[in-house]
Amino acid sequence: MTTATNIEQAYEAPPRSEVGVLGWLKRNLFGSVIDSVLTIISVSLLVWLVPAFLNWAFTTANWASVTTNKIILMQGPYPQGETWRVFFSAGIVAIMAVISLFVYKTDNKRLRQTMTLVWVASPVVLWYILAGFENSALLPKVDYSRWGGLLLTFVLAIFGIIASFPLGVLLALGRRSDLPIIRWLSTAYIEMVRGVPLITVLFMAQVMLPLVLPADARVPGMFRAMVAMALFSAAYLAENVRGGLQAIPKGQSEAAEAIGLNKFQEMYLIIMPQALRTVIPPLVGQFIGLFKDTSLVAIVGLLDLLGIGKSILSQAGFLQAQKEVYLFIALIYFVFSFAMSSTSIRLEKKLGVGQR
Numbered sequence: 001m002t003t004a005t006n007i008e009q010a011y012e013a014p015p016r017s018e019v020g021v022l023g024w025l026k027r028n029l030f031g032s033v034i035d036s037v038l039t040i041i042s043v044s045l046l047v048w049l050v051p052a053f054l055n056w057a058f059t060t061a062n063w064a065s066v067t068t069n070k071i072i073l074m075q076g077p078y079p080q081g082e083t084w085r086v087f088f089s090a091g092i093v094a095i096m097a098v099i100s101l102f103v104y105k106t107d108n109k110r111l112r113q114t115m116t117l118v119w120v121a122s123p124v125v126l127w128y129i130l131a132g133f134e135n136s137a138l139l140p141k142v143d144y145s146r147w148g149g150l151l152l153t154f155v156l157a158i159f160g161i162i163a164s165f166p167l168g169v170l171l172a173l174g175r176r177s178d179l180p181i182i183r184w185l186s187t188a189y190i191e192m193v194r195g196v197p198l199i200t201v202l203f204m205a206q207v208m209l210p211l212v213l214p215a216d217a218r219v220p221g222m223f224r225a226m227v228a229m230a231l232f233s234a235a236y237l238a239e240n241v242r243g244g245l246q247a248i249p250k251g252q253s254e255a256a257e258a259i260g261l262n263k264f265q266e267m268y269l270i271i272m273p274q275a276l277r278t279v280i281p282p283l284v285g286q287f288i289g290l291f292k293d294t295s296l297v298a299i300v301g302l303l304d305l306l307g308i309g310k311s312i313l314s315q316a317g318f319l320q321a322q323k324e325v326y327l328f329i330a331l332i333y334f335v336f337s338f339a340m341s342s343t344s345i346r347l348e349k350k351l352g353v354g355q356r
Contacts, residue, residue, distance in 0.1 A: 065321035076148015144220040148303035157291040163230035168237030193235035206300040244275030284344035
């Protein structure tokens with residue numbers, strides 16, 4: 001009986017203040033005096049701000065500036081008669097995203113590879129749906145100067161992410177190259193681009209580049225912005241990848257050489273996968289930053305989501321609707337940035353990033 005009693009005492013349940021809701025509150029909000037003070041201040045601010053915001057949002061705000069111009073915010077000056085192409089493309093992406101939620105949870109490697117190939121090929125297909133073809137009745141060609149709104153924001157962000165990734169990896173490898181000329185050129189490019197703000201690169205692409213091109217060479221402003229953002233992002237991505245490469249122990253390279261792999265195989269099969277896995281958080285953070293930085297193209301005359309918002313506010317009927325329009329635009333940026341961040345967290349957990 002004594003032994004049983006001792007065992008029961010040894011495994012006595014923890015105090016109620018350490019588990020459940022009370023335990024969570026103690027660990028996360030009231031763990032110390034400073035935490036408690038900050039929690040009280042934050043709750044007080046929320047109690048003061050939230051009711052005022054809800055009262056404004058549901059009684060005072062003029063949301064007509066958003067609801068009336070929702071199509072314009074979505075596609076900009078894209079032809080109204082071809083709006084179905086924008087929504088059709090968005091529907092395809094949404095369906096692919098839903099399917100991916102189930103596919104990438106399965107253990108079927110071939111199915112996951114197929115889905116990955118679909119994602120890789122989808123930008124090309126969607127581009128032709130949106131751009132159209134000459135003399136086509138179903139998909140007439142739409143001039144690139146008429147792409148705008150959220151559509152242009154997505155085009156700039158997606159192209160910047162896709163194009164900057166391989167270029168950034170090559171620059172990272174170039175900076176670690178044993179060939180001096182390649183190492184110097186890669187380092188010079190990275191440091192030069194990282195030493196100037198993105199808006200400077202955009203101004204160079206939009207204002208200075210046309211001055212040095214032949215008179216008959218006309219490059220649409222959207223293309224110039226796409227290339228500028230990709231080149232700028234690649235320099236930062238290269239440093240993230242280089243950090244991942246430096247984190248790989250030298251023994252990995254020695255083991256690859258011991259089993260007879262050449263330099264390319266060693267980098268492609270052993271080193272680079274581990275390096276990219278290590279730097280998933282900073283890479284996704286950079287992609288989120290790139291998505292938000294697309295708003296800078298409004299300064300150089302392109303009608304992205306922010307540019308369209310400014311044009312709406314210049315109309316006589318919406319001069320006093322700055323709060324509503326900018327809040328809606330901020331909400332869109334937040335939703336998609338949060339989605340990328342959440343996807344990154346799930347990927348990190350699946351790959352065990354930061355775990356041993």
